Amino acid sequence: MKKYIFLLTIKFISAQFNYSGEINPYVMNRTSNKTQINLPYRIISLDLGYTIGNLDIKTVSALEHRNNPSEWEYDIREVYLAYYPSWGEVKVGKQIHAWGAADGNNPTDNINAYDYYYLFNSGTGKKVGAFSFSAKAYYKSFQLEGIFTPKHEVNRFPYGEKDFPLAIAEKPTIEYPVENDWEFGFRIQTTVGESDFGFSIFNGNDRTPSLLSANVNFQDNIPPVIKKLNLGYRTTTMWGLDFVTFFGDLTLRMESALFKTQTPILRLNVFKSPLDLYEYQQEINYLQSVLQIEYTTLSDMTIVMQLIGNKVFNESYDWFHTYSQELVGLPSMKFSPGMGTPFAMFSDQALLLSSSGVFMDDRLDLGGNIMMNLDEKGQMIGANIAYSPLINWKIEIGFTIFSGDKNNLENRFTLMEDFSNTRVGIIYNF
């Protein structure tokens, strides 16, 4: 017993506690009328880690703040236990996963839902942690990863935010909660010559709600009137491929995901369902791809080009009466992907150009990006300058300008025009 206590004491003494984080207060103002864009943002981020031998306990949390009215919310974004056996790693808890070869806009990265308040953040900042169990094994040049999520997570949308142009006025009621929360994903990666190849599968429920049924008023001699739309989540299976290869100093990263999404069978009790209820059965295949080419100049400036594509095909749908099961001739509803890269909501084809570099011995960070909608008129231009007068301190200024099509008010970029902003902030890293 004494020996056991001694060993345990030694273990804890040899444990390592580590922390890091940032404090980042900032303000965003509209370029149009200089008024403040009043959305919540992460003013403090804190990562804590505790290591005991092959075990890690990690938490990633953030304090979210809204400037006016002043609101504060503490968010535990990740909290998980990681075990590192000789063959790989096992993690359990609320985690953010990262799949795919491209640096962002990854169509194969679907384990976590997205936080639309942070849509324009890079990296994991825009994701919502998912309670999950994951295991990854390394064998020679192979990596095999499996993920199981027992709880369905949905995207966080800025409902009712008048300062977010694409916001929905109020949080919709979900009429049909997901019946089976369980979600699974597998990914295998290997190296062939100088290239890495990855293949992934994911099966789960959509992150955004879609139409599953409607209450419709059918009357003779007049067109049917939809009285109420009832929402739920489609089930989606994704098959993904990704690879990385090199041509001299050019790096090519490619990622493609084929999605098969379908409305779940509602299994409604016909005797308890209203007589005006009609179910919408939809099955759609869509493909999302991203091609990324990157180059680093001699002055260490990284230039990245991404071509993002989203294509819907094999679309089929039926409307049928819940009570009689008879098919009826109602029109199809507009399809919106419930999984995949969130940039598909802006455009079906877009070109992204970005460059970034660090100059003056880590004092000056410069970054710029352009997103061009290749489908129709619309673009986003952004730039960012961060100057560090003292180590771990930065003053950051930047702007983002959206421009759409004045003749098309439905154009996403036109809707985003009023979100064109300048941003000024301070960052302190600790």
Added chain:
Amino acid sequence: MEKVDQIKSPYDIQTQIKMTLISNKGGKKRSRSRVLTSIEKKYENGIFKTKSLLLFSQPKEIKGTAFLNWDRVDGKGDDQWLYLPALKKVKRIRTSDKSRSFQGSDFSYEDLSGRELDSDEYKLLGEDLFAGSVCYKVRAIPLEKETQYSSRIIWIDKNNFLMKKIEFFNKKNNLFKVLDIPNHVKNGDYWTATKMTMYNLMKSHSTELKVIEVNYDQGLKDNIFTERYLKRQ
């Protein structure tokens, strides 16, 4: 030069380094430091010459950023990976141009990778005094074309055959970089350069590497030099 090559070097080495970038433009000296840990293991058999890992701990903004390099014997492009905590992803990368600056410093990847004895042709130029030591002055002319240098002049301490200074000449035969290695200390069987400064004469800029802590021959396992370890740091 054979005696320089015969100086005993460890199988593995773990060094904590303070890297200071010093700008001297317009006579105004400004500096900014980083702290990183370098872990390297030599391989005598197989397809790899060395495997190395760089873990950045300061400034805090880049804490957790890690760089893994597998240096191949056959001279083909190194296998390289970069872990960026913000992406939570290990990125496979490639730096085929070894003349590139290493992490914004005045050292290039080529400067840090070391050279084989038979990679250069040597000519003794005479003797010179440097940092209180009498040194052999040797000109080394590379035999291969894929280098950024036309030649190097190396100062070698006559007593212990340690390199004390190197002058680098570019393809136009202009002196453009000078590396000073004034101090070495002996820890057990091995010599350690406790401070190195690379001066870039064209840019009025220099980079100083100071060793904070060093450990030799710890029997580092191969699994340290893997993507898995890169992520865990």
